[in-house]
Amino acid sequence: MEDTEDIVIAGAGPNGLMLACELALAGVRPLVLERLPEPTTENRANGLVGQVVRVLDRRGLHERLAGPIAPPVPGFVFGAMRLDLTLVERNSLNVLGVPQRRIEAMLGERAAELGVEVRHGHELTGLAQDADAVTLDVTGPDGPYRLGARYVVGADGGRSVTRKLAGIGFPGVTEDRAVSHSANATVPAEFTDPGSGGLRVPGRGVIPPFFHYRTETGLFAYAPFPTGTLVTAMEWTDDEEPADEPPVTLDDVRASIRRVLDFDLPLGAPEGEGPHLLRRLRGRNTRLADKFRDGRVLLVGDAAHVHSAIGGPGLNLGLQDAVNLGWKLAATLGGRAPAGLLDTYESERRPVAERVVMHTQAQSALISPGGDVTALRELFGELLRLPGTVQHIADLMSGADVRYEPGTDHPLDGRWAPDLVLDGGTRLAELTATARPLLLDFTGSLGDELRGWSDRVDHVTGHADVDATALLVRPDGYVAWATSAAEPDDTDRKALRAALERWFGHSLDA
Structure with a gap:
């Protein structure tokens, strides 16, 4: 065996490179294998739609592509029917019109800055795993060689070799x-x-x-x-x-x-x-992998799910797969992950993929030929004049409706953290570029609760216009705990400690 890596990522497209960047921010240097001898010049997508635009903003990557993030768009399209987003109270449908090749090039540059090695012209040809490691057969420009890894991630597209070699089924239509x-x-x-x-x-x-x-x-x-x-x-x-x-x-x-x-x-x-x-x-094609993880092999992006491109959801889904997986995989490698953390990758991302499959299939039905479809579109057009319907579909299209399993009954728990601005003008996006967890403590009284996790979670105080007095924000931007109490009581504090342990492992004091 030539050498052993912590993580090997198969595929240097946007999803693989985004995952590589997330891992590197968490202190892990993955090896990326790409079968193509050089980055493709083919433009497979023409921009980003939905929450992923905000994800890039929160890593400082939007600025590299297009400067400051723009407001959500006033209108969009669903099933070849117009969504008038001026009707909704909360418009979270951001659009970034940048060709995929530029996104990929930017992510490649960022990965290089973070010390990630990308081997172009190296194709995965064999895979075997046991309880401790994965053995890979790779063919490169100088011939075949063997490589070991603690984990392997397939980010190699809808025809994923990683998925096939791992024996993971890909049912669909x-x-x-x-x-x-x-x-x-x-x-x-x-x-x-x-x-x-x-x-x-x-x-x-x-x-x-x-x-x-x-x-x-x-x-x-x-x-x-x-x-x-x-x-x-x-x-x-x-x-x-x-x-x-x-x-x-x-x-x-x-x-x-x-x-x-x-x-x-x-x-x-x-x-x-x-x-x-x-x-x-x-x-x-509409297909969903039987599982997103098989032992030490995981799948992200099109390797895990393919669907119609209508509405442009592909990179929104795939890049957020990468951001969800990165910090969990790094914590697992670092030996500080709580039990079952890596399993939450699939339990959180599969339902999101299923909803994308659902709405792309629904849109495909709405654009089909036939008088019955025309009648359905007429009825649907009436529904799209109702603000509540437009809000529901806009949230579905953007991904703003995603809510991971909450630990409390606070309405922000499990949801994407609001784009808040702290007093002094500091945006949340400026605090999340390092991909570290944050405790946003607007009460100024929770520092003691964080003492046992201070090596893993940053403590930020101040004030912001948000419906909460404190928020625990995961590296992927989702809220892990929240309270609106002016003075958090013992119940709030106990719930905070439970959330810290649930997502970031045991306290150093334990």
């Missing part, structure tokens, strides 16, 4: 009827609407930008990104996939748009250096 054509292209100025930024289509008016437009034959989207306009047409077909399908061309994209919109959109070749997207995708 494949929908073969959908065929989509996408391309970066130029659109003549006379077809663009200066006011809205949308696309003028004769007989259909203006199709809003970044909006899924449904017809009885398919779905169309027009997205004028700063890096280049993207057009996508998805059709429904009963034809079988040809055995030898020629590479997609811009003419194929034009023809697909004609079939969906009944209109010839004179697309031109894309401008700029690129890389430019031009692709055809057939079918949609």
Whole structure:
């Protein structure tokens, strides 16, 4: 065996790199294996949607991509129907329009700063584990070699080799009827609407930008990104996939748009250096791994779950998998994790994945062809004029509805910590860049309770406009305990100590 690592991560995409950064912040230096010889230039996503935007902000990573975090968007889309977010009381649907390749490059730079080694051109080919370690067979540029690890994490996508080698099942369904054509292209100025930024289509008016437009034959989207306009047409077909399908061309994209919109959109070749997207995708997979952990092998992101890309939930789900797992795995390696901590990765993240599968399947049903679907959309459109319905769906889409198992009955316990600002102007995001747990103590009286965990949990005092007088915030940004008492009593203090022990291990005084 060549050497032994604490943690090996298979896959240097955004999820694998995010996990590597989280582990490094916690004092663990993982080894990342990536089968591709160099970072891909393919742009698999065009931005981030939901809570993950705030996650990046709380690690100081949003600033690297786009400067200060922007307010939540005033509108979004669900199943090719508009969500008017001006109707809701709490809008938590943030959007960051940055190409995935830039996100991946930024995370790679951050991982390098934190001392993470990424081996490009090294492919995982074999895996065996026992109670103490995992043995990996790897093929690199200089040939095959063997590697040991205490834990292995598969962040290697929907066709995960890690998952397959570990023998973890991946049940689900494949929908073969959908065929989509996408391309970066130029659109003549006379077809663009200066006011809205949308696309003028004769007989259909203006199709809003970044909006899924449904017809009885398919779905169309027009997205004028700063890096280049993207057009996508998805059709429904009963034809079988040809055995030898020629590479997609811009003419194929034009023809697909004609079939969906009944209109010839004179697309031109894309401008700029690129890389430019031009692709055809057939079918949609919805699958969920039988388990997210098998002994010393764990799965994150698409290796654990795949679903329709509608609504853009993929990186929101996968990157938060990584942030949830990182601190728990580091604590386990450090010997300070309470019993069962690593098991909470699956118990917390599987229900979130199941809800993403649910809402992407629901959206796929709403964009399907047929008069019955059109009638369903009419009814759904009426429901989307009700603020309560919009609030529910907006929270579902963003992930703001996630609540992990609370330890108390406080309404913030188990939920994402509010974006509070302390007196003096310090944002919570500035206090969480190191990924350490925090006790936000606005009573100034809880320091003694923290004494036995002072090596693991930071104590922050002050004041903030929030519906609590003290919050215990986990490294992933979720509240582990909260109180609204001006002077916490013995019951509050006992609950705080129980939460500290539940998530961060025994007190040093024990």
